[in-house]
Amino acid sequence: MLSVEHLAAGYAGGTVLRDVTLTVDTGAVCAVVGANGAGKTTLVHTIAGLHQPTAGRITLAGRDITRHATARRARAGLGLVPQGRRVFASLTVAEHLTIAARPGPHTPETILGLFPALAERLHHHGRQLSGGEQQMLAIARALLTQPRVLLLDEPTEGLAAGLAAHIDTLLQTLADTGIAVLVTAPDPAAARTITAHLHLLHQGTLTPAVDRTAGPPRA
Numbered sequence: 001m002l003s004v005e006h007l008a009a010g011y012a013g014g015t016v017l018r019d020v021t022l023t024v025d026t027g028a029v030c031a032v033v034g035a036n037g038a039g040k041t042t043l044v045h046t047i048a049g050l051h052q053p054t055a056g057r058i059t060l061a062g063r064d065i066t067r068h069a070t071a072r073r074a075r076a077g078l079g080l081v082p083q084g085r086r087v088f089a090s091l092t093v094a095e096h097l098t099i100a101a102r103p104g105p106h107t108p109e110t111i112l113g114l115f116p117a118l119a120e121r122l123h124h125h126g127r128q129l130s131g132g133e134q135q136m137l138a139i140a141r142a143l144l145t146q147p148r149v150l151l152l153d154e155p156t157e158g159l160a161a162g163l164a165a166h167i168d169t170l171l172q173t174l175a176d177t178g179i180a181v182l183v184t185a186p187d188p189a190a191a192r193t194i195t196a197h198l199h200l201l202h203q204g205t206l207t208p209a210v211d212r213t214a215g216p217p218r219a
Contacts, residue, residue, distance in 0.1 A: 001026045001180035002047070002149045007056030009046045016042045018204040020056070024149065029171055029181040031191035034201035040184040041083055043201065044153045047182070048080045049073045060149060079147025083154050083184075085134040087141075089127035093118055096126070096141055104146030105177075111140045114170060132163045139167070143174075150174065152183045156190070168194050 007020040016039045024030040034040050045051040047058055049070035058066045065073050074080075087096060097108040112119040115136040121129060129137065135155060142150060152171070156164035171194055175181050185191040191198050199206050 001061055002182065003057075003059045004043075004047065005057045005059075007043075007046065007053050007058065009042055009051060009053045009056075015054075016204050017046065017053075020201075020204075020206045022199055022206060024180040024182050026148075026180050027175050027178050028197060029175045029183065029195035030197045030199070031183050031185055031195050032199050032201050032206065033185045033188050033191045035186065038201045039204050040201055041153055044080070044082075044151050044182075044184060048078060048151055074145055077146070077148030079142035079145050079150045081135075081138050081142045081150070081152040081155055083157065085131070085138040087126040087129070087134050087137050090125060092123050092125055093129070093137060094122040096137055097144060100141040100144040102144065102146050106143045106146055108144070111143060114143075115140055132159050135159060135163075135167070139170070147179060149180045149182065152181070154184050154186065157186075165193075 002024040004020060004022050007017055008015060009017040020043060022030065022032070032040055032043060042051060046053050049068060053066065056066070057064060060073070060076055060078060063076065065076060065078070068076070091099070097111065101108060117133060118136055118140060121133060126134065126137070139152070139155065156167055159167070171181050171183060183191070183194060188198055188200070199208055
């Protein structure tokens with residue numbers, strides 16, 4: 001569903017991503033793990049169109065979107081849950097859901113079924129929500145755009161263990177419905193609660209993660 005080929009990106013200060021290649025299949029969860037500053041957010045922003053690559057190719061369902069504007073990528077089925085949530089402080093929960101909604105299987109009603117806590121906060125403004133509630137709203141907002149690929153940048157950062165586990169389970173459930181999920185995490189231990197498909201991002205280069213706790217391969 002999502003393919004990134006030989007992607008390079010950077011800023012005036014230098015190159016951040018070097019020859020990054022990965023794929024995320026329909027109905028799969030793929031995780032990119034790395035320390036702060038490894039380039040995880042740059043990778044997610046480049047895929048989403050918030051930052052332009054200096055080389056490489058990005059395709060969505062076989063369609064080249066490398067030079068498409070962010071809004072066009074969203075219409076094609078790319079959803080983003082950014083690091084830091086970025087909800088609108090002055091809008092209510094209900095207003096966030098209304099603005100984001102597009103025709104499709106995910107409706108405000110089904111979203112509130114996934115996040116019952118938001119149903120109790122419909123008339124609360126973004127600035128009145130806890131960090132966990134803001135993260136729920138950020139995911140809800142992205143799902144209402146009816147994504148085929150969902151990008152999440154450290155979605156459980158700073159959350160209580162119970163809510164983090166709920167989001168991990170939700171991502172697996174979304175993949176079961178056919179959505180391709182790409183998630184970033186700070187370390188392999190956190191990511192392995194979500195998926196076995198891990199890639200390590202180090203100094204701008206992506207490599208498959210090795211599970212050092214696993215035994216030798218079966219004959």
